[in-house]
Amino acid sequence: MAGSKFRTGAATNGVTRVEIVTRGEARREYMPDEWARVLTEAAMPGARMLLVAQRYGISPSQVYRWRREAAGRPARQVSPRAPRFVPLLVDDGGMR
Template sequence: MEADVQMDVQLDVATPGYVGRLEVVEGPTGRRLRTEGERARIAAESLMPGMQVAVVARKYGTTRSQVYDWRRRLRLGELVLPESAEPLFAPLLVDDAQSPLLPPKPPKSAAAKVEIVVGDAVIRTTVEVEQLVQVIRAVRASR
């Protein structure tokens, strides 16, 4: 290596004044200017059930730590969702009347005592009549 007399630095090339390969990358620099509303929407999307911060960050071209910071600011009230944003939660309405599409639930049936004898083994149990009917139907269908 030879010393560059003009700048007094070491160069790793033999030709004086030759810098080497220079690559120019065009396009966005990575720094994006987002509005407060965009930041709040991204943070709110990452708070939705089942969403992962890494997936949301990748979708919008940002880092996880940035999304976590926006989430913190959203919780503290420093970021506010714009009025035009869709609501995150819908009101829940409960109708006590039974739906005509669903069949009514049958009343609880009385318990029956059942004794099953297999060889010298005896099984005694109490079972609801409806369950016993379902078991008998299943046994008959399996034949």
């Protein structure tokens, strides 16, 4: 292809394109009044979290997280559990 940045052919050994994705923009910070606006709308009767999140251009999980934090509950964390062991009984089939 003329003017193409990537070329295909035998020399590429089957790889036709390599794409490097980097974080394009800094993480956005929200002001308390933005939180309040989103949470107020999400708390309305019949409100759907997905639609509220889309309207403000944020992830629904962000709205759920803000709601947990506003209620004084910490974000959910998986607590590490010790591995559980099951006893293994081996039958030698009477080979003693």
